[in-house]
Amino acid sequence: MINNLKESLVEEKVNTFFNVEAVRKDFPILERTIYGKPLVYLDNAATTHKPKVVIERLKEYYESENSNIHRGVHYLSQLATNKFEETREKVRKFINASSVKEIIFTKGATDSINLFASSFGRKFISEGDEIIITQMEHHANIVPWQMLCEANKAVLKYIPIDDNGELILSDLEKLITPKTKLISFLHVSNSLGTINPAKEIISIAHKHGIKVLLDGAQSIQHSKVDVRDLDADFFVFSGHKIYGPTGTGVLYGKESLLNELPPYQGGGDMIRVVTMEKTSYNELPYKFEAGTPNIAGIIGLGTAIDYVNTIGLENISNYEHELLVYAEKKLLEIEGVKIIGTAKNKAAVISFVLEGIHPHDVGTILDSEGVAIRAGHHCTQPIMQRFGIPATARASFSFYNTMEEVDQLALAIKKVFEVFK
Amino acid sequence: MNSELRELYQQVILDHNKNPKNFGKIENHNHSSEGFNPLCGDHIHLYLHTDGDIITDISFEGGGCAISKSSASMMTAFVKGKTLAEANHLFERFHEMVTGTGSDDDAYEDLDKLAVLQGVKEFPVRVKCASLAWHTLVAALKNSPESISTE
Structure with a gap:
């Protein structure tokens, strides 16, 4: 019985398997480079890219x-x-x-x-x-x-x-x-x-x-x-x-x-x-x-x-949630990173601040690594006032983002700390 | 890190960011002005004391990115003791330098240490960060009642 249940869970996992590499081919802009580095586009809450169709x-x-x-x-x-x-x-x-x-x-x-x-x-x-x-x-x-x-x-x-x-x-x-x-x-x-x-x-x-x-x-x-x-x-x-x-x-x-x-x-x-x-x-x-x-x-x-x-909204939801969980884990592993917005139910949007470093500087240095995020108040100044901060850096994900891109983000954040050490 | 970025975040800029000069509020100021950069939330409050034509004291408060903070720090150190006309001229020179609108072989030696901010011209979205303190200074000297925005 338990074995059967396990099998059906595995099957379910396979059914909802999401082939991100295939999906990425639908978006021409994801092939481009920024300053010679692959584009890591994490500004999807601002706007999403357009599929070829x-x-x-x-x-x-x-x-x-x-x-x-x-x-x-x-x-x-x-x-x-x-x-x-x-x-x-x-x-x-x-x-x-x-x-x-x-x-x-x-x-x-x-x-x-x-x-x-x-x-x-x-x-x-x-x-x-x-x-x-x-x-x-x-x-x-x-x-x-x-x-x-x-x-x-x-x-x-x-x-x-x-x-x-x-x-x-x-x-x-x-x-x-x-x-x-x-x-x-x-x-x-x-x-x-x-x-x-x-x-x-x-x-x-x-x-x-x-x-x-x-x-x-x-x-x-x-x-x-x-x-x-x-x-x-x-x-x-x-x-x-x-x-x-x-x-x-x-x-x-x-x-x-x-x-x-x-x-x-x-x-x-x-x-x-x-x-x-x-x-x-x-x-x-x-x-x-x-x-x-x-x-x-x-x-x-x-x-x-x-x-x-x-693609299927359910697949999108599930995969983006995996990205969120992984990204929050990777970011919190870095000393000096604080996530703003820790609600129980979250979409794949992470606002964060780095200790002692202004988000605008974070944005510029991440950009030089090809990592596009948003830095600022995100048109939500009352939130910034609520948390007593001028701005945040924000990484927002789409189903075409990969776990490797999350790693790139984490690496780029470490570079920011190196510049400001 | 690419060379433009290294140029932008030079050690002297990072030092001013960490330990800004003239940070705080001078009590006996006779000019003050507030500047905002709505894009990134930079906010600066500038206080000046002038005696006749001379800027005898100057300080700033507020929060912002490393570029805006170090620019404010260096600016206050540089214009202290200068005349109003000199400060206005320096504003124009500084503006030329960070926007890259001056001549290519100009080394901006007259701006002395401020020339380290030259790297900003490679980062158009950061020009406003570097010039916020200067715009606020010009407004304070005019005693403009309105707060200043770089937008």
Whole structure:
């Protein structure tokens, strides 16, 4: 019996075996060198590289399908429209939305949040109302709310974080009042790697009749997001962080809620009838898509989603977790390395500081070894203030990174200490 | 380590980083200014005492990378005792040196020890680190009420 169980475990391991060397061949940029050294790209939380299929898809579009969408009766316009709309269905399926009407294309997660803050704010936020975010938000999920609160005389509150970089959830119920209209928070922290208990927070919010926006900029590429299972009212992500082109993003919203929101920008495509006196607006999702979108990019995003599906999010999750565990172990073996963000549930993002050495110097020296990381505040200054540090160095991983690259990172960090000894 | 990097992190720069000169706050300052480098979180607070045209005392506080800290340390040591006009001229010379906009055969001998920061010009993203203290100095001398940002 035990032997059988063992065998089945081995088999499972083999089934989920992930061939990173094969996958790396899909990404042309990984072949290049930096200052004569192989590129070790560990800045995936900033943006991910693009597989060949995505790059070729963009070329194919411009070479044989280029046309404006939703407008022409001619062949190419219809072809481009179909291809563009195919991505909407791919995104719907990918996040398990109920309908393509719930998928709004934007320039990226920041654009999605600004769209939402503007529309939701105009309709639902008035003087004295309260919005709750967290202390670990990216500036993209802080500044739009500060701007809205200033304009509408509303109040912005923050769920604090503890020393591990986890939300202090027991404070949430205390922050909620009858005036609370919205909770907006990130699913995975781009600086700490913390995976927030989204389902739990959403359920608390809904108990109080509060709507929720979930920022999936750092979760969508790492593990399965099911907006219906989470019961998220709104969800945003960027295409370029999930192996798609820059300038693409998504705002998901429950259809009934999106219908209640006023349009964001005015222009072509978002209208039904325009007279000199008045305009009636198009239906969902076009109501929120004024002007010619990034057609090629959105089509490329569809290809990126196909690619991720081929690799399999479960394989990605498992392998990236192995990378995380190995990298944390290797880094902590080096004396003087401290990891910032030690939550129980983490994505493959490691923020670290080296004793007595500024992260910016770390970044420059690592770069000279071909190791690309990010050094700075990662657009999360409140987190830096919380931990009393100006900045961190951050290594963020993708499924195309290897254990050998982790070793390279560790070696390069040792070089930093040598320079500063 | 490649030669550009060795040039950037010379021992004298590392020494100033470890034991900066004129670090702290002088109580009887009559000029001060704050400088930020939002890109990397460098932050410097500069205090000056001038008597007529002469910078009689100068100090700085704050945190930053080795380049920004050693640059601030060396700058304060160098401009102490100089006139305001001299300090402004040195700022221009220093700026020329770290941005690499001056002439190629210029050895920047007039900048004396500060010439060790020449290596910065090979690292465009680090130029702001080296020049933060200087921008803050110019702002302090103008008594500019706004804080200074390199962005």
